[in-house]
Amino acid sequence: MPAEFEPHDACWMLWPERRDNWRARAQPAQRAFTAVAGAIARFEPVSVGASAQQYATARAALPAAVRVVELSSDDAWMRDVGPSFVVNAAGALRGVHWRFNAWGGLYRDFRRDRQVAHKVLELAGCERYCAPLINEGGAIHVDGQGTVLVTEQCLLKRNPSLSRVQLERLLKRYLGASCVIWLGEGVIDDETSGHIDNLACFARPGEVCLTWSDDRHDPQHRVSQDAWERLMAARDARGRRLVVHRLPSPGPLYMTRREARGVVANRAIRALRAGQRLAGSYVNFYLANGAVILPLLDASTDGAARQVLRRVFPRRRIVGLPAREILLGGGDLHCITQQQPRRGPGRRTGSE
Amino acid sequence: MPAEFEPHDACWMLWPERRDNWRARAQPAQRAFTAVAGAIARFEPVSVGASAQQYATARAALPAAVRVVELSSDDAWMRDVGPSFVVNAAGALRGVHWRFNAWGGLYRDFRRDRQVAHKVLELAGCERYCAPLINEGGAIHVDGQGTVLVTEQCLLKRNPSLSRVQLERLLKRYLGASCVIWLGEGVIDDETSGHIDNLACFARPGEVCLTWSDDRHDPQHRVSQDAWERLMAARDARGRRLVVHRLPSPGPLYMTRREARGVVANRAIRALRAGQRLAGSYVNFYLANGAVILPLLDASTDGAARQVLRRVFPRRRIVGLPAREILLGGGDLHCITQQQPRRGPGRRTGSE
Numbered sequence: 068m069p070a071e072f073e074p075h076d077a078c079w080m081l082w083p084e085r086r087d088n089w090r091a092r093a094q095p096a097q098r099a100f101t102a103v104a105g106a107i108a109r110f111e112p113v114s115v116g117a118s119a120q121q122y123a124t125a126r127a128a129l130p131a132a133v134r135v136v137e138l139s140s141d142d143a144w145m146r147d148v149g150p151s152f153v154v155n156a157a158g159a160l161r162g163v164h165w166r167f168n169a170w171g172g173l174y175r176d177f178r179r180d181r182q183v184a185h186k187v188l189e190l191a192g193c194e195r196y197c198a199p200l201i202n203e204g205g206a207i208h209v210d211g212q213g214t215v216l217v218t219e220q221c222l223l224k225r226n227p228s229l230s231r232v233q234l235e236r237l238l239k240r241y242l243g244a245s246c247v248i249w250l251g252e253g254v255i256d257d258e259t260s261g262h263i264d265n266l267a268c269f270a271r272p273g274e275v276c277l278t279w280s281d282d283r284h285d286p287q288h289r290v291s292q293d294a295w296e297r298l299m300a301a302r303d304a305r306g307r308r309l310v311v312h313r314l315p316s317p318g319p320l321y322m323t324r325r326e327a328r329g330v331v332a333n334r335a336i337r338a339l340r341a342g343q344r345l346a347g348s349y350v351n352f353y354l355a356n357g358a359v360i361l362p363l364l365d366a367s368t369d370g371a372a373r374q375v376l377r378r379v380f381p382r383r384r385i386v387g388l389p390a391r392e393i394l395l396g397g398g399d400l401h402c403i404t405q406q407q408p409r410r411g412p413g414r415r416t417g418s419e
Numbered sequence: 420m421p422a423e424f425e426p427h428d429a430c431w432m433l434w435p436e437r438r439d440n441w442r443a444r445a446q447p448a449q450r451a452f453t454a455v456a457g458a459i460a461r462f463e464p465v466s467v468g469a470s471a472q473q474y475a476t477a478r479a480a481l482p483a484a485v486r487v488v489e490l491s492s493d494d495a496w497m498r499d500v501g502p503s504f505v506v507n508a509a510g511a512l513r514g515v516h517w518r519f520n521a522w523g524g525l526y527r528d529f530r531r532d533r534q535v536a537h538k539v540l541e542l543a544g545c546e547r548y549c550a551p552l553i554n555e556g557g558a559i560h561v562d563g564q565g566t567v568l569v570t571e572q573c574l575l576k577r578n579p580s581l582s583r584v585q586l587e588r589l590l591k592r593y594l595g596a597s598c599v600i601w602l603g604e605g606v607i608d609d610e611t612s613g614h615i616d617n618l619a620c621f622a623r624p625g626e627v628c629l630t631w632s633d634d635r636h637d638p639q640h641r642v643s644q645d646a647w648e649r650l651m652a653a654r655d656a657r658g659r660r661l662v663v664h665r666l667p668s669p670g671p672l673y674m675t676r677r678e679a680r681g682v683v684a685n686r687a688i689r690a691l692r693a694g695q696r697l698a699g700s701y702v703n704f705y706l707a708n709g710a711v712i713l714p715l716l717d718a719s720t721d722g723a724a725r726q727v728l729r730r731v732f733p734r735r736r737i738v739g740l741p742a743r744e745i746l747l748g749g750g751d752l753h754c755i756t757q758q759q760p761r762r763g764p765g766r767r768t769g770s771e
Contacts, residue, residue, distance in 0.1 A: 116489075118471065119470065119471065119491040119531060122534060122538070123534065126537070126541075134541050134542075134544070135541055136488070136489075136538070136541060136542060137468075137488075137489045137490050137491060137538055138489050139471040139489060179471060182474060182475065185478070186474070186488070186489055189478075189486050189487055189488060190486075190488060190542070192486070
């Protein structure tokens with residue numbers, strides 16, 4: 068599996084519409100998604116999938132440079148329901164289609180989410196590997212050289228019938244990896260049960276960004292400290308020690324009453340409630356070709372996060388976008404994207 | 420607009436599902452469409468658009484070589500609701516999106532049909548020209564050298580506010596044509612109000628296939644005779660006289676009671692009734708790269724039609740497929756397809 072920091076041919080996204088997860092008829096979220104799609108489209112081709120009902124709305128809202136395709140889902144988290152693109156031994160692009168259970172059952176009907184990866188792969192003209200474990204794209208990060216980064220909290224919880232050894236074997240087989248680095252828990256109150264893409268990610272081979280809190284009264288401190296220690300002790304697939312860059316945690320952030328009131332009640336889904344902590348993290352950025360698309364979450368920490376990323380990615384443009392409306396839906400900027408790696412020769416040369 | 424007999428990059432189709440137009444829960448039609456998609460896919464890439472509800476069914480039924488994309492419609496006539504692909508002055512592929520009113524109002528709700536051309540063009544990565552007249556792909560045939568073939572019955576009826584001169588001007592402008600040949604009426608009892616693609620088509624520049632009946636008691640005789648005379652009198656865009664190949668009419672064919680009973684009643688659409696004449700015609704074939712995909716309609720005339728086409732297309736394979744189930748829905752094999760011409764240099768060299 069090529070890493071996200073390698074060159075892309077495209078970025079895939081979905082269009083948010085469900086009113087029992089997105090406040091105010093999903094319109095603030097649609098504006099936020101539109102800004103993300105438009106920003107990424109300046110660096111690589113973007114396709115946004117919308118349901119038949121929302122197609123015209125999405126097409127009218129999104130910039131002309133963004134391709135809109137009919138592609139329905141049960142929500143809009145392309146990172147998790149889309150395929151994980153890999154390259155086979157012959158160099159051809161393929162997609163892994165993970166089993167999916169709505170993040171352990173956040174909502175009951177997820178038949179459309181289950182089809183998204185297949186539909187994307189049909190559109191991309193890629194063959195599909197169906198992997199026999201429950202997983203989401205947000206639960207894995209790779210360095211493109213055989214290292215996979217995951218959390219115990221997420222993988223083990225999602226697959227209670229599989230042992231850690233069995234999970235490692237499956238991850239290695241389907242991602243073409245040789246080394247799995249296990250962190251413990253994910254970001255506090257993350258309803259994905261600890262997705263790695265909110266906690267830590269690879270900036271390049273041998274270098275990891277980690278969300279960090281110095282506040283010892285914040286439970287996030289303990290989680291990040293544990294991740295830090297594990298990362299310090301780890302060796303990657305090539306036997307290297309890792310360099311870790313700390314990104315400050317925003318907030319803590321909480322859902323306001325006003326925000327919660329805008330969501331249509333539905334007992335069949337677990338939506339966020341007023342007062343609930345939001346799992347905001349600057350690690351949830353997206354790496355487009357030549358750019359970092361950074362979620363802006365808290366005016367008091369946005370600048371510091373941007374500074375760290377400028378140092379980590381000196382040759383990429385840092386594009387910050389307001390992401391609170393995405394966060395209110397239960398994920399963040401990275402969670403609504405899925406990169407399609409560049410095909411053919413030159414793929415591994417990198418964009419930086 | 421390149422002609423259908425020129426090389427294609429792809430063929431677009433839709434998946435039939437509505438039970439108030441297709442008998443027996445659309446299953447016999449789905450089998451017929453599957454056979455057509457599979458046959459064409461041996462010669463060129465085929466994409467079939469299916470609604471979210473039918474996606475899994477379509478994907479399971481269609482051969483792996485056929486791409487299935489989510490693309491909903493109000494019925495399944497890609498010829499008429501899809502774009503008409505054209506090439507601009509710079510040689511780039513573009514699509515004409517005609518205005519659409521469900522063939523003069525065969526059903527009331529056609530909001531999805533109206534979006535199909537746009538969605539196909541997004542998928543194909545082509546810009547769009549929105550043409551200010553009501554038209555369908557089945558109402559025009561071109562020779563790729565500036566000649567358009569239409570019927571008065573269809574174009575004038577669809578656009579009562581436009582004169583013949585105005586229609587000619589619009590057709591020329593949007594299809595890049597310089598000459599419009601008007602035939603009179605279309606095939607008897609054609610619910611499209613006389614689509615040209617059921618009556619006559621270009622086999623190559625200067626040569627036309629025409630559906631023919633020698634039976635003076637059949638009203639089709641008079642219609643074909645009139646078309647013949649007009650074709651004989653016509654000159655194409657390059658000033659040539661036309662050679663006309665006659666294809667025998669099948670039948671006449673009628674809808675049986677059993678067939679009609681299988682359709683779910685719905686007063687909001689004009690479906691075919693028992694005893695109604697079916698507008699069968701062998702002219703409704705599809706030209707794939709190197710092949711003629713021929714609708715088989717009547718055992719007593721199929722062989723004769725095939726023989727004519729062998730003579731007209733000596734370098735194409737003639738592939739006959741049972742098409743009665745398509746006919747029962749109100750159209751035929753050509754009506755469920757739409758070719759996407761080959762891009763770039765070499766486009767005009769032809770496949771024969």
